[in-house]
Amino acid sequence: MTEQSENQTMGATGESQLPIGLDTVLLVLILTISLLYSRYIQTVNALAYRWLHIGSFLVLAGIAGYVAVDFFVRDPKRGHRAKTGILAGLIIVAAVTPMVTVIMLRHSIGPAACITDSAVQTEAAMNMILRGKNPYVENYYKTPLFKFDHKSPALKHYVYLPLTFLLPIPFFLLVKASLGWFDLRMLYLLFYLFTILVLWKLPAAPTLRRALVIVFALNPEIIYYFVYGTNDIVATACLVAAVYLTSLRRYIPAAIFLGIGLLTKQFVIIFLPFYLLYLYGQGRRMWRENDGSWTPLAKTCLVLGGIVAVFGLPMMLWNLNAFFDDIVRYPYGSAVASWHIAGWGISHAALASGLVKTDQSYFPSSLLYLVILLPLSIAMAWRQFKDNTMSVMLTAAALTIFVFVIVSRFTHNNYFYYATTLLFLAYFGNFSRGAGQTKEVTA
Numbered sequence: 001m002t003e004q005s006e007n008q009t010m011g012a013t014g015e016s017q018l019p020i021g022l023d024t025v026l027l028v029l030i031l032t033i034s035l036l037y038s039r040y041i042q043t044v045n046a047l048a049y050r051w052l053h054i055g056s057f058l059v060l061a062g063i064a065g066y067v068a069v070d071f072f073v074r075d076p077k078r079g080h081r082a083k084t085g086i087l088a089g090l091i092i093v094a095a096v097t098p099m100v101t102v103i104m105l106r107h108s109i110g111p112a113a114c115i116t117d118s119a120v121q122t123e124a125a126m127n128m129i130l131r132g133k134n135p136y137v138e139n140y141y142k143t144p145l146f147k148f149d150h151k152s153p154a155l156k157h158y159v160y161l162p163l164t165f166l167l168p169i170p171f172f173l174l175v176k177a178s179l180g181w182f183d184l185r186m187l188y189l190l191f192y193l194f195t196i197l198v199l200w201k202l203p204a205a206p207t208l209r210r211a212l213v214i215v216f217a218l219n220p221e222i223i224y225y226f227v228y229g230t231n232d233i234v235a236t237a238c239l240v241a242a243v244y245l246t247s248l249r250r251y252i253p254a255a256i257f258l259g260i261g262l263l264t265k266q267f268v269i270i271f272l273p274f275y276l277l278y279l280y281g282q283g284r285r286m287w288r289e290n291d292g293s294w295t296p297l298a299k300t301c302l303v304l305g306g307i308v309a310v311f312g313l314p315m316m317l318w319n320l321n322a323f324f325d326d327i328v329r330y331p332y333g334s335a336v337a338s339w340h341i342a343g344w345g346i347s348h349a350a351l352a353s354g355l356v357k358t359d360q361s362y363f364p365s366s367l368l369y370l371v372i373l374l375p376l377s378i379a380m381a382w383r384q385f386k387d388n389t390m391s392v393m394l395t396a397a398a399l400t401i402f403v404f405v406i407v408s409r410f411t412h413n414n415y416f417y418y419a420t421t422l423l424f425l426a427y428f429g430n431f432s433r434g435a436g437q438t439k440e441v442t443a
Helices: 003-013 022-036 046-072 076-109 117-130 144-148 169-179 185-201 206-217 220-227 232-247 251-262 267-288 295-318 320-329 346-352 365-386 390-406 413-428
Strands: none
Touching (some): 022 046, 022 220, 046 076, 076 185, 076 206, 076 220, 117 144, 117 169, 185 206, 185 220, 206 220, 206 413, 220 413, 232 267, 232 413, 251 267, 251 295, 267 295, 267 365, 267 390, 267 413, 295 320, 390 413
16 A cells, blocks of 8 residues: 555545645654653753753754655655655654763763663662672662662662563673673663564554654653663563564564563563463464464463573572562562552552552552452453454553553553553554555555
């Protein structure tokens, strides 16, 4: 489908009469919101201050250029090439350059500057494991995390799953040997660019390709936390890659990416049942067609089990109590030193209304999971079972993750972009023609 025929197809709704496309509307909306929250980098010195304002101007110029192409360039191929070039420039200006800037600022100022506490702690965990120490047993008082926040309960707990600190180690050793220093965001930047490339392959129509990349790559919800080093980009990249490979019926590579995500961030665990239910549906279809029986589900479970056994189980069994304390008790408020109630969810609403006395008080997240999340998950799975398509699966997983986030003890803003990314995939992804049927277009 060319961009011109795509617009003609949309003519029934009147969209073909509009001088601008869906991707342009999304670009203007998202980047306008981004400029309202344009403190991507801390203006701790003249370089940061200059780039903040120069970058904002370049973003505005990019918006104007993108709209102008839509308005004046009528040839679909030329318009696609011009818009793609502008979009690439905007990604460099709005995400890549700010990240490189804060990496260099941190290198010049100190290890606790211009970065999130999670990245600081993960780098410390990497150094611990290389010294033969268990990151789930050790405390972090003698690491840069103490300088970042000497009162943080994270000094006694490492809440992230094993591949969060195991996966970067080869890259860390290579960069450290080459440059003499390392910032975890160097690896996260590669994951970000990899995700964009995979997203570009999912929709068939050029307008939808650009729209999907825009809502992900320029989303302020994603960029701000990505630039400062939250680890969500790794699990998100794995989810996106798994979805894309599954659409091509490449189940083993998809399972490898999913397994990496599974041992990186807990949100992937919530995604997993819906994904396995989708594979069950694929297996039933293949069985009816005498084409491999239940192999998608079987292959995936085998690969996931292997990844967990190799990378997850040893860390768990090294000290089961410490692992359980950090991964379960600490985030859900039952550890001696737990993470405080925070964010925009129901827990903070209860705190603000006086139903909970302090941000250190107990909050019944487990009960809410049982009363709200479990029935919702069952309802979503049943809805998916009745119409077991990729888009329905992604939507069901997204809504379940969204509810999980808002009923938890703390709700960090970056947690929402798992749900939003899955919804973007469900809406823009080209799954309707069947797995592996996505084809390239000329414009």
